[in-house]
Amino acid sequence: MGVSVLLVLPIREGNNFVVSPDLGVLYLGSALRAKGFDITLLDCPKKDLTFVDFKRFLEEKRFDVVGVRCFTRDHNYVKHHVKIARQVNPETITLTGGPHPSHCPITCSATCRVGLFWKSEAEDGCLSSWLTSRSTVERYRKRS
Secondary structure, three states: OOOEEEEEEOOOOOOOOOOOOOHHHHHHHHHHHHOOOEEEEEEHHHHOOOHHHHHHHHHHOOOOEEEEEOOHHHHHHHHHHHHHHHHHOOOOEEEEEOHHHHHOHHHHHHHHOOOEEEOOOHHHOHHHHHHHOHHHHHHHHHHO
8 A cells, every 4th residue: 555645625614616626636636646645535615524524534544644735715724624634643744735835835834834835736746756755754754
């Protein structure tokens, strides 16, 4: 079994009507799966999850990596997702990507409290290379 990765579309308040699935997260999941990662996609708005439900989901299955997609309006929700992921499993690598961390990396770093943020096309191979590098992962865990 490869590295287990949870890709999260975050909980958010207000209108969550989306006509199509999040193609960026689906594309990333497909690229990581092709590299041997065990991918789970959790669409919190579609499943109408609360943060209690999210915590329960994480307790049922341990993930090596929890990645949360982040639009600008999501950064507070992403912060809460990351906090829960770390409470459930402090060894989990947390990361975020998407328009907000790509455009506002300093703000995202300060507000989301995520372990890593990805400021490029994550499916280009760099992310999968980083996640499979044992020495890199161990250095990350020591500083978190």
